[in-house]
Amino acid sequence: MSERSTPTLPQRVAYIYGRTLPPSMREWVLRDLTGPGATRRYLLRVLVPILPVLALFLLVPGPLWMGLSMAALLYLPLIYFTIALTYVFRRNRLLRHDLDPALADAGARAKEEVQRADYERRHGRG
Template identity: 65%
Template sequence: MTVRTKPTPAQRIRYICGGTLPNSMAAWVVDDLTGPGAARRYLLRILIPVIGPLCLFLLIPGPLWMGLAMMALLYLPLIYFTIALMNVYRRHRLAEHGLDPALADTHRRQRAAIERQAYERRHGRA
């Protein structure tokens, strides 16, 4: 039996719903949470599924704008807090999989190091 490095569709759905994956898929988890497109995937996974239940407000009798306003009163803060807690979520998911939570900041640290080197070159310190 070969060791899988990518999740099956069933494993992926379980992962999206908060489940953990086997250790053999650790590299995939790190790439999913910190790689290119990670922020987009995170936002889509949280913000798209809640639209269906929010549409139930449109069934309340009254003008359309009232149902839309009630939806907006819940959806706009959700967007704000989803963005604000993105790094907390990433760190939590990495820790859940037994990985170092500091991996969530790898790209930020690399950018800071590049900026620092450029700064030192500009000011004659390198």
């Protein structure tokens, strides 16, 4: 039996919650963490599952705005730190799957290289 190259549903759920996938799925992990939509997937995986927990604040007796305010006091910093730590998270996940952590920002580096080459071409360097 050949090893799977994509995770099953239980493996995917475990991966979302931090578990490392088998080595046969490294290419899938690489595409997940560095491919198109990687940042969006990361943000959704962190920010959406917490919403039902925060909705429990709506059960607090009192006006609706009070429950919403308490939830917002937790959710807004979560959004901020989730965005701020995206790069760190992706590097860590790449390391845990025995992949090069420098791949986390390969797209940004490629874009900078194109801009640099264009600059040097326009200004007579290179």
